[in-house]
Amino acid sequence: MQNFHLLTIITEEVLATTIEKELVSLGAKGYTWSTVSGKGLEGVRDNQWEGENTKIETIVSEETCKKILSHLELKYFNRYAMIAFYHPVQVIRTNHFL
Amino acid sequence: MLASILSPMVLAFLLGIIASRVKSDLKFPDSLYQSLTIYLLIAIGMKGGYKLSLATFEEVWQPALVAIGLCCTIPLWTYVLMRKVGKFDVPNAAALAAHYGSVSAVTFSAALAFHENLSIPFEGFMPSMLAMMEIPAILIGISLARINTPPTESNPQIPIKEVARELFAGKSSLLLLGFLLIGFSVGKTGWEQVAPLFDLPFKGVLTLFLLEAGLVAGRKLSDLKKGGLFLIGFGIIFPIVHAIIGIYLGSLAGLSLGGATILGVLASSASYIAAPAACRVALPEANPSYYLTSALAITFPFNIMFGLPLYHEIAKLIITQ
Secondary structure, rough: OOEEEEEEEEHHHHHHHHHHHHHHHHOOOOOEEEEEOOOOOOEEOOOOOOOEEEEEEEEEOOHHHHHHHHHHHHHHHHHOOOOEEEEEEEOOHHHHHO | OOHHHHHHHHHHHHHHHHHHOOOOOOOOOOOHHHHHHHHHHHHHHHHHHHHHHHHHHHHHHHHHHHHHHHHHHHHHHHHHHHHHHOOOOHHHHHHHHHHHHOOOHHHHHHHHHHHHOOOOOOOOOOOOOOOOHHHHHHHHHHHHHHHHOOOOOOOOOOHHHHHHHHHHHHHHHHHHHHHHHHHHHHHHHHHHHHHHHOOHHHHHHHHHHHHHHHHHHHHHHHHHHHHHHHHHHHHHHHHHHHHHHHHHHHHHHHHHHHHHHHHHHHHHHOOOHHEEEEEHOOOOOOOHHHHHHHHHHHHHHHHHHHHHHHHHHHHHHHHOO
């Protein structure tokens, strides 16, 4: 078992492809995404016409996690509906994440 | 006018608006929405391509020139009007210009159904005009914002080439252009093989789609007050002006009454499938409450319910004079 960070990003669907590419280029080995809906400061986004919300999850080292978060903060936080948070997780098969 | 409002498509759209206003639990599964969009785009493209194969170059080139001229100039004056009269900032004015210069495939479909219901003949190659008019205005709108706002470090800009690639690879233009080509290449025998799926059920599928469109437009109605009176007036008056210009130029280019009306509908309609996604990515500072609300909650319902019969009457006045 080794300690890693599970980073969760919830944002607008239109950004999903770009962010997924950026995660990989910043050091993530993979990610999982799903379509979600809900309400936040930017209102409800729950249909295809306006685009839905996407939740992207990735398990990364603490260093990569910080790198990704500061990238998201700089590029997206002020201009898009986005929240990002992480919590510590313990994983087996660490070669999947490093 | 009553005949148009009493069509199943328009009534389904109204029912959708009512359903969302009374907070009904009616909701289309996302995959159904996607499937209906794909069906409509293929059906429009395929039939349009087949009809284009029957037309001569002489019939098509002038209307095509008018269509391209319209979608390249509408964003320019929309942008100036939004900046000077509407007092919108650069990104919002540019996003509105992109939406109103581009076209709506669903309004176009409703215009086809309207003409078929009233047995008014029109040029079958009109879907090729729809395909031509979708993308240029969006690129022009986004470029207008680029020219007027220099990039800064905290405001990185996506290259316009990348935006163009995404637009051309996007499902609406890919399917429309792809099936125009397929319909054009396979001709009558090819069209007859698929017509039972893409011709006869078209209006039924459009009815389903408009029910969903009504649900979304109804939800967006609550955002109207954010847009203000100017946007409501703009969302109704501008389409009428564009329709008149489109009908007039269409008739000069040799289109029939039906064809000129449909070109007017294309000029008047605002995009809400391709343009919102492109603007959200390329113009994040623009507020969707403005562009999406005016395109989806004002112009679209107005065109479907009142615009089509109105433009038909205007076309009769212009063409018979």
